[in-house]
Amino acid sequence: MKANDHAAVLKHLEGRGTGFQCCTRGELERVVEQLGKLEGRLLFAPHGAVRADFERAFELGAHVVVDSLTPLQTWPETFRGRSIFLRVDPGRGAGEHPFVSTAGPQSKHGIAPSQLEAAKAAVEAAGVEVVGLHAHAGSGLRTSRTWPDMAELMLGMREAFPNAKVLDLGGGLGVPERVGHRRIDFAKLAAGLAEVRAKAEGIELWMEPGRYLAGRAGVLLAHVTDVVEKDGHTFITVDAGMNTLIRPALYGAWHETVNLTRYDAPREILADVVGPLGDSSDVLANDRLHPKTERGDVILIGNAGAYGRTMASGYNATEPPREAIDE
DSSP states (O other): OOSOOOHHHHHHHHTTTOOEEESSHHHHHHHHHHHOOOTTOEEEOOSSOOHHHHHHHHHTTOEEEEOSSHHHHHOHHHHTTOEEEEEBOOSOOOOSSGGGBOOSTTOSSSBOGGGHHHHHHHHHHHTOEEEEEEOOOBSSBOOTTHHHHHHHHHHHHGGGOTTOOEEEEEEOBOOOOSTTOOOOOHHHHHHHHHHHHHHSTTOEEEEEOHHHHHGGGOOEEEEEEEEEEETTEEEEEESOOTTTOOHHHHHOOOOOEEESTTTTSOOOEEEEEEOSSSOTTOEEEEEEEEOSOOTTOEEEEOSOSSSSGGGOOOGGGOOOOOOOOOO
């Protein structure tokens, strides 16, 4: 849901048996609005949710993840008699940028290993059953051992919660973004997970491949509104900026840029592709080779199918990008 919540995308994935992880009540409501309740295929994994959010998630039949001790200690009656997941912190994070590292002491997410005994006590006091453990180390990961190693770690944590039959290993599968980028070896990943499953009969292993599924499936198309040459530096300004695709400004993310209008022309100009907003951080790409570019040219920004429209804003009183599906 975080990566891409377009109705057509949701319906396509639902038809293939996919579940949907939701971080907020709003995402839950959007899934239900588009697809119905999907009993057993919704995972509500919030941080800092209020009591009414948890109550609504239970009402919708979602698997509910509790990621700190506070909800169980503050509203035990909301959870009493329920089955829940606990989000555990593996103790160390990973990711292509500090903002997408979601574990370790610096992260707000999850119950630390040192808190497991306190979590067990809170679970027993609230009268709930832990049927699953959830973790997520970070995003942009390309090493196939990441998830088998996570599963091994979670098996150890499961000793405190022996009724947990599901280990949700999170997502973060790195999307290849440029030529030469390491790709996940899925055969090794599958073999590693099979080894873990062989050690724990009856355990289900879940993964959340949101951006991996959606990222390369979408592009952003923008029109050139200006080409500025200043003291030896060239700026190609387009009518889409960090209000449309914030990942480059927020994470330093790399997105391929291509001038579709002059696709076959030689790339001879080194330029920054920038947006129209009143901020110097409004940059989509730095130091890219482009052909001689003119106003009105169409620039394609690749790998924009995930965390594009869902993170877009109306900053500077701009309109959100229009979405189109090519089936």
